[in-house]
Amino acid sequence: MEHQDTKTPSSSPLKIFSTVFSLGLWVLVFPSSSGAQQEAAVNYSEHVLPILTTHCLGCHNADKKKGDLDLSSYSAAMAGGGSGESAVAGDSGASTLYKVIAHLADPKMPPKKAKIPDAEIAVIRKWIDGGLIDAPGGKAKKSKGPKVDLTLNVSTTGKPAGPVAMPEDLLLEPAIHTVRAEAVIALAASPWAPLAAVAGQHQVLLYNTDTLELSGVLPYPERRPAVLRFSRSGSLLLAGGGHGAKLGRVVVWDVRTGDRVFEIGEEFDQVLAADLSPDQTHVALGGPGKLVKIYSTKDGELLHSIKKHTDWVTAMEFSPDGLYLATGDRAGGLHVWEAKTGHIHHSLNGHKGAITDLSWRADSTLVASASEDGQVFLWELANGTKVKSWQAHPAAAAVKYSRDGRLVTCGRDMLTRVWDGAGTKLKDFEAFTDLALRATFSHDGARVIAGDWTGEIRVWDVADGRRVGQLDTNPPSLADRLAVEIKALEETRAAAAKRGAEQKAAGAAAALALDALSAAHRKTSESQTALTAAEAKLADADKALLGAAQGIKDAQAALAARQAEAAQKAQLAKDGGAALQKTKEELKKAQDAAAELLKQGESDPSKAKDLEAAQKAAADKAAELARMSDALLRTRTDADLAANAMGPAQKGLADAQAAQKQAEESKAAQQPALALVRQESVQTQTRATEARKAADTATAAQAQTKKASGEAEALVVRQQARVDGLKAAQFNVQVYAAKAELANVQAEYDALGAKGEDARRAAGDAEAKAKAGDQAVEAAQAGIQKAEAAVVEAKAGPAKAQAALEAAKKAEALKLKRLEAALLLWQNLKDDAAEAKDDATLAQAVARAKEACDLLQKDADLAVVQTIAREHGIEKAKTAIPAAEAELARTRSEALSTASQAAALHAAAAEAAKKIPAERAPAEAFKPRLDAAKAKVDALRAEYLKLKPRPI
Numbered sequence: 001m002e003h004q005d006t007k008t009p010s011s012s013p014l015k016i017f018s019t020v021f022s023l024g025l026w027v028l029v030f031p032s033s034s035g036a037q038q039e040a041a042v043n044y045s046e047h048v049l050p051i052l053t054t055h056c057l058g059c060h061n062a063d064k065k066k067g068d069l070d071l072s073s074y075s076a077a078m079a080g081g082g083s084g085e086s087a088v089a090g091d092s093g094a095s096t097l098y099k100v101i102a103h104l105a106d107p108k109m110p111p112k113k114a115k116i117p118d119a120e121i122a123v124i125r126k127w128i129d130g131g132l133i134d135a136p137g138g139k140a141k142k143s144k145g146p147k148v149d150l151t152l153n154v155s156t157t158g159k160p161a162g163p164v165a166m167p168e169d170l171l172l173e174p175a176i177h178t179v180r181a182e183a184v185i186a187l188a189a190s191p192w193a194p195l196a197a198v199a200g201q202h203q204v205l206l207y208n209t210d211t212l213e214l215s216g217v218l219p220y221p222e223r224r225p226a227v228l229r230f231s232r233s234g235s236l237l238l239a240g241g242g243h244g245a246k247l248g249r250v251v252v253w254d255v256r257t258g259d260r261v262f263e264i265g266e267e268f269d270q271v272l273a274a275d276l277s278p279d280q281t282h283v284a285l286g287g288p289g290k291l292v293k294i295y296s297t298k299d300g301e302l303l304h305s306i307k308k309h310t311d312w313v314t315a316m317e318f319s320p321d322g323l324y325l326a327t328g329d330r331a332g333g334l335h336v337w338e339a340k341t342g343h344i345h346h347s348l349n350g351h352k353g354a355i356t357d358l359s360w361r362a363d364s365t366l367v368a369s370a371s372e373d374g375q376v377f378l379w380e381l382a383n384g385t386k387v388k389s390w391q392a393h394p395a396a397a398a399v400k401y402s403r404d405g406r407l408v409t410c411g412r413d414m415l416t417r418v419w420d421g422a423g424t425k426l427k428d429f430e431a432f433t434d435l436a437l438r439a440t441f442s443h444d445g446a447r448v449i450a451g452d453w454t455g456e457i458r459v460w461d462v463a464d465g466r467r468v469g470q471l472d473t474n475p476p477s478l479a480d481r482l483a484v485e486i487k488a489l490e491e492t493r494a495a496a497a498k499r500g501a502e503q504k505a506a507g508a509a510a511a512l513a514l515d516a517l518s519a520a521h522r523k524t525s526e527s528q529t530a531l532t533a534a535e536a537k538l539a540d541a542d543k544a545l546l547g548a549a550q551g552i553k554d555a556q557a558a559l560a561a562r563q564a565e566a567a568q569k570a571q572l573a574k575d576g577g578a579a580l581q582k583t584k585e586e587l588k589k590a591q592d593a594a595a596e597l598l599k600q601g602e603s604d605p606s607k608a609k610d611l612e613a614a615q616k617a618a619a620d621k622a623a624e625l626a627r628m629s630d631a632l633l634r635t636r637t638d639a640d641l642a643a644n645a646m647g648p649a650q651k652g653l654a655d656a657q658a659a660q661k662q663a664e665e666s667k668a669a670q671q672p673a674l675a676l677v678r679q680e681s682v683q684t685q686t687r688a689t690e691a692r693k694a695a696d697t698a699t700a701a702q703a704q705t706k707k708a709s710g711e712a713e714a715l716v717v718r719q720q721a722r723v724d725g726l727k728a729a730q731f732n733v734q735v736y737a738a739k740a741e742l743a744n745v746q747a748e749y750d751a752l753g754a755k756g757e758d759a760r761r762a763a764g765d766a767e768a769k770a771k772a773g774d775q776a777v778e779a780a781q782a783g784i785q786k787a788e789a790a791v792v793e794a795k796a797g798p799a800k801a802q803a804a805l806e807a808a809k810k811a812e813a814l815k816l817k818r819l820e821a822a823l824l825l826w827q828n829l830k831d832d833a834a835e836a837k838d839d840a841t842l843a844q845a846v847a848r849a850k851e852a853c854d855l856l857q858k859d860a861d862l863a864v865v866q867t868i869a870r871e872h873g874i875e876k877a878k879t880a881i882p883a884a885e886a887e888l889a890r891t892r893s894e895a896l897s898t899a900s901q902a903a904a905l906h907a908a909a910a911e912a913a914k915k916i917p918a919e920r921a922p923a924e925a926f927k928p929r930l931d932a933a934k935a936k937v938d939a940l941r942a943e944y945l946k947l948k949p950r951p952i
């Protein structure tokens with residue numbers, strides 16, 4: 001690999017170092033004398049344990065094994081937790097440990113807390129992918145081969161805090177409206193907001209993917225973007241393009257305000273592929289120049305220019321974790337780079353046609369590539385191996401991951417398809433009429449947006465495959481849209497008026513029906529009263545009839561009683577008559593008997609007594625007869641009276657019968673009236689029921705028309721809001737024009753201000769120089785003093801040197817004397833030793849004496865040299881005097897010139913300061929124009945905000 005590092009030596013290494021350092025990754029990428037070797041050696045004890053200690057060991061240690069997992073030692077960590085092995089060598093994607101801290105799986109660790117820093121997660125991933133090395137110099141465990149979770153479910157990685165960026169009050173007037181739309185070569189969807197960006201001619205169009213309404217126009221006079229990309233946060237949009245081999249440019253907009261926040265590139269080729277790093281600090285781009293260039297967004301500095309692709313660079317994407325950059329070329333070459341260093345990470349070989357698109361899975365472990373060879377490949381980052389591939393289309397033009405790990409592709413067969421993470425096809429959408437060029441998921445993965453060669457962009461619902469609408473790469477002007485919307489408003493207004501009239505009519509009808517209903521109610525209650533009265537009358541008649549019947553019964557009973565009484569009394573009279581007859585006969589018999597006896601008594605006196613008894617009996621009978629006659633007379637009178645009493649009883653009966661007849665007649669007379677009243681009552685009731693039904697129908701109709709009218713009114717309000725919105729948008733064009741004007745005026749002001757600024761800076765510099773001059777004067781004064789002191793010192797020199805010579809001479813004499821004594825001793829000892837050859841002690845003493853002589857000889861030699869030097873010293877001290885005097889003269893004259901220089905610098909500084917106002921004057925004079933331009937923007941914007949309809 002050739003790796004050209006074009007950064008300037010003064011600033012960039014420092015910057016890279018500090019960036020890398022601040023990420024805590026310096027151990028991984030710095031220093032890199034042995035490159036990959038160094039990098040792979042992430043180990044448990046040095047790199048991983050400190051991270052675990054900070055975040056995990058509180059709960060996962062030998063004493064406290066949450067989840068049955070102890071991470072406090074290498075062997076314990078290798079033993080895993082409750083659900084088994086927690087780290088799989090070489091496969092972070094399959095390692096619970098990695099997944100729980102990257103929040104790619106539950107239980108998310110640390111619990112109920114934010115993720116630990118990304119850089120630390122990356123260290124743990126590297127450790128796992130690098131083979132779970134235990135300590136420095138340890139051996140990597142062998143990977144069990146690519147084992148990738150292709151069905152991984154990631155939902156919220158990297159979602160920015162706060163509201164997601166949506167365009168606010170952006171320009172809605174298209175830069176241009178052409179006769180025909182152009183091929184959809186660039187298309188992107190915000191990762192977090194319902195927003196899609198579409199490349200048009202001289203503009204980028206932003207559409208709301210929920211409402212499919214245009215929500216912003218970003219002018220791109222550079223012609224037509226070849227690539228569009230949202231930042232991972234969704235707050236920035238990048239466009240790369242240019243034309244031919246002349247101009248290439250990358251522009252980055254703030255999605256919310258539509259302001260250009262960053263631009264790079266003037267001199268190079270067209271940009272075919274580009275991306276923003278997730279932290280937005282880097283932009284990578286490439287094109288026909290075959291180079292991959294990485295720029296800093298801070299200052300636009302080119303940090304890396306990577307030369308490895310052998311053909312045009314056609315696709316690129318930073319990994320979501322920002323650590324890697326994948327790039328592809330027209331010959332099928334595909335490489336993954338370390339984003340911060342530009343070092344190669346993997347070259348991924350396999351495609352036989354141009355790479356058309358690249359997309360990373362949300363967890364940064366897989367990257368998908370699409371190629372003209374029709375294949376989609378999934379590459380695993382850890383080992384750089386292909387884990388899956390399939391023929392997606394005859395030639396595949398696009399591939400994009402959704403956040404949940406599905407993929408969408410489109411291709412030359414005009415089809416757009418959705419796949420699951422393992423390459424199983426989930427859905428085919430209706431075919432385009434021409435080659436499909438770009439496809440992407442909406443932010444929530446619920447919709448797919450794709451475009452073709454003819455410029456058609458369709459939006460589909462993924463769940464049911466239904467087309468929900470289209471986006472326009474070539475939208476009509478605001479005036480045209482307004483005309484259409486105004487016409488629509490008129491129509492909805494007319495419809496609403498009609499609905500309103502209908503509602504009124506229905507209201508009136510309902511009122512009438514209700515009146516009729518209450519009248520019917522009144523009638524029913526009246527007929528009810530009549531019915532009650534008639535029924536009461538009839539009841540009275542019935543009662544009378546009953547009374548009459550009772551009267552007859554009573555009269556009949558009375559008559560029967562009278563008859564019985566009369567019969568009884570007549571019987572008594574008859575019985576009395578018979579008894580009287582019998583008593584008459586008995587009296588005759590008694591009288592006959594008495595007469596007999598009387599005759600006899602005349603013949604027979606004894607019979608007198610009998611005669612007397614018989615006469616008495618006859619007298620008694622006669623008395624009895626008299627009594628009976630009286631009684632009979634009374635009985636007969638009674639019987640006659642009783643017989644007479646039957647007459648009134650018979651009359652009573654006749655009267656009762658007459659009364660009954662009358663009651664019957666009167667009842668019969670009531671009957672037909674009652675029937676009539678009854679019939680009437682039934683009729684009024686039926687009528688009331690009908691009236692109720694009619695009223696119900698009428699009120700239902702009224703409610704219905706009211707609802708319809710309300711809906712029509714609401715439609716009018718919405719339509720009106722659209723019209724108002726478009727009018728406001730039209731007004732907003734003025735705001736943008738004023739903004740552009742302000743930018744021009746501001747630039748002019750800055751240019752003018754720059755002169756003043758230059759003058760101010762020049763004056764500052766002159767002032768600094770004058771100050772430096774003053775310092776030089778002070779230094780010169782100090783120099784004079786020093787030189788004067790040196791002269792004094794020099795003059796004292798010869799005397800000092802003389803004294804030193806004396807001292808040296810004295811020392812020399814002393815040392816020579818010592819030497820002499822020593823030599824004498826040595827000679828004596830030598831002589832003695834010559835005689836006593838066996839005396840070892842003596843021999844030793846001789847040797848020592850010789851050593852002493854040698855030492856003292858050296859010392860004496862030195863003293864001699866010293867004396868000679870001191871003698872020279874006197875000469876030197878003498879010559880030093882004129883030298884010091886000359887130096888003093890020199891410093892004095894130098895001080896004079898320094899002083900005059902300082903004076904000149906002060907004069908220059910004063911001159912420069914005087915110039916400032918004049919240089920600033922043009923800017924000052926210009927300031928009101930700037931203020932006016934600002935005020936105009938503010939005023940227009942305030943006006944626009946007033947015009948802008950409130951959200952409904």
Ligand code: HEC
Pocket residue numbers: 052055056057058059060066067068069080081082083084086096097100101107109110111116
């Ligand atoms: C506040 C305590 C606490 C902290 C801090 C903590 N964990 Fe846990 N961890 C738990 C509990 C409790 C469980 C079991 C939860 C469950 O099974 O639902 C668990 C489970 C796990 C598991 C799954 C074990 C298995 O095999 O089932 C892993 C892996 C894990 N934690 C890793 C970590 C890592 C790595 C950190 C540091 C970044 C960490 N934990 C920090 C409490 C904690």
